[in-house]
Amino acid sequence: MYCLCSDKSFDEIIAQQSEARLPLNKFFDTFTDCTTTGCGSCIEPLTAELSINDLLIPESHE
Amino acid sequence: MIYPKLFLDMEAARWNLANDIPWQNFNADKLSDRQLHGIKMNALLEWAAAPAVAMFLRDNSTDPDFSAFVSIWFYEEQKHSLALLEYLRRFAPDFFPTMDEFKEVSFEFDPASPLETLGMHFCGETRLNQWYRCASDYHDEPVIKSIYATLAADEARHARAYFQYMKQAVAEQGNAAKLHFAKIAVLMTNPRVNPALHPTNLHVNQELYPRDTITSRLPDPAWLRHWLDQEIKFDLEWEKKVEKGILGNLSALFSEKLSSPAELRHYRKRLEDMNAGSPEAAMA
Numbered sequence: 001m002y003c004l005c006s007d008k009s010f011d012e013i014i015a016q017q018s019e020a021r022l023p024l025n026k027f028f029d030t031f032t033d034c035t036t037t038g039c040g041s042c043i044e045p046l047t048a049e050l051s052i053n054d055l056l057i058p059e060s061h062e
Numbered sequence: 063m064i065y066p067k068l069f070l071d072m073e074a075a076r077w078n079l080a081n082d083i084p085w086q087n088f089n090a091d092k093l094s095d096r097q098l099h100g101i102k103m104n105a106l107l108e109w110a111a112a113p114a115v116a117m118f119l120r121d122n123s124t125d126p127d128f129s130a131f132v133s134i135w136f137y138e139e140q141k142h143s144l145a146l147l148e149y150l151r152r153f154a155p156d157f158f159p160t161m162d163e164f165k166e167v168s169f170e171f172d173p174a175s176p177l178e179t180l181g182m183h184f185c186g187e188t189r190l191n192q193w194y195r196c197a198s199d200y201h202d203e204p205v206i207k208s209i210y211a212t213l214a215a216d217e218a219r220h221a222r223a224y225f226q227y228m229k230q231a232v233a234e235q236g237n238a239a240k241l242h243f244a245k246i247a248v249l250m251t252n253p254r255v256n257p258a259l260h261p262t263n264l265h266v267n268q269e270l271y272p273r274d275t276i277t278s279r280l281p282d283p284a285w286l287r288h289w290l291d292q293e294i295k296f297d298l299e300w301e302k303k304v305e306k307g308i309l310g311n312l313s314a315l316f317s318e319k320l321s322s323p324a325e326l327r328h329y330r331k332r333l334e335d336m337n338a339g340s341p342e343a344a345m346a
Contacts, residue, residue: 001225002310004191004218007303009310037211039218040075 001045005038006031010049017050023057024050064226065130072134075219077212079145084208088153092203098150100293101206102157103285104197105146107262110167110276111139114183114261117171121179128180128227135220142213149206159281166279171266177231177242180224184243185250186261187221188307190214192300193260193290200294225311232315237333240316244330247312251305251323262286
């Protein structure tokens with residue numbers, strides 16, 4: 001899928017996270033616009049993608 | 063059913079016209095009459111959601127889930143128009159449209175394939191998201207800048223909602239649905255066919271031709287083209303963002319990597335050949 005607000009494909013976003021492995025909130029703030037200027041509708045599917053790819057880092061692990 | 067979850071998600075994201083627009087920050091020095099003219103035209107374009115809703119409800123009368131979602135879309139699009147109208151009412155009442163101007167953009171649309179209309183609106187919302195982002199960048203006046211940024215986020219959310227219904231259609235109807243969506247996306251990613259590729263610029267009522275596009279019925283029918291090219295400067299870089307948004311999501315929908323409009327055209331041709339060759343393949 002493609003996040004319109006971040007102007008990036010999910011694959012690009014997931015690839016960036018696989019390098020950085022950021023906690024969830026920081027992941028959204030760093031690699032997407034979902035939680036700032038964006039619409040937010042990719043938050044749920046992106047979180048699911050992170051989970052599937054074993055890249056979901058909970059905040060408490062920061 | 064998709065509607066109940068969409069309702070909750072969209073309700074959670076909803077903004078308040080009175081409190082979430084920074085009306086108090088208005089700065090008249092950062093606004094021209096030409097820009098106010100554009101805000102008026104844009105308010106009228108958004109007002110034209112009403113006939114689109116009538117079309118959706120008529121052509122999707124057997125789909126109660128999608129018809130229910132249309133209620134949200136209608137509310138939010140009318141609110142977009144109202145936000146722009148409220149701006150004019152507060153700061154430039156001379157530019158407020160007349161009732162005749164509102165009536166002029168309310169006319170019946172001819173019936174069309176529901177799936178093609180759905181695909182067209184997905185592409186239209188994707189484009190509108192970028193038009194409004196570009197408009198927000200272009201304006202210096204803080205309130206209208208904020209309004210356009212807010213509307214842009216709504217349009218992206220609408221595109222994602224339409225996309226969910228497109229996914230459902232592909233799951234249920236296979237290649238037959240893909241073919242409808244590919245056909246529309248070919249049209250909506252080809253600037254040579256239509257330089258301002260948005261539903262408001264398409265012919266929708268044969269009897270009224272050539273005055274059967276929303277833009278042709280604006281008080282200034284040439285406004286949109288001029289606004290895009292000469293005012294907000296929606297250039298190739300912005301156009302690329304629209305193209306990536308449409309192709310990137312269709313790639314996921316079709317399980318087929320589509321990097322360019324040319325690849326999409328080839329893919330559509332393959333689908334047509336497959337569907338022509340075997341009726342069963344249309345459902346694959």
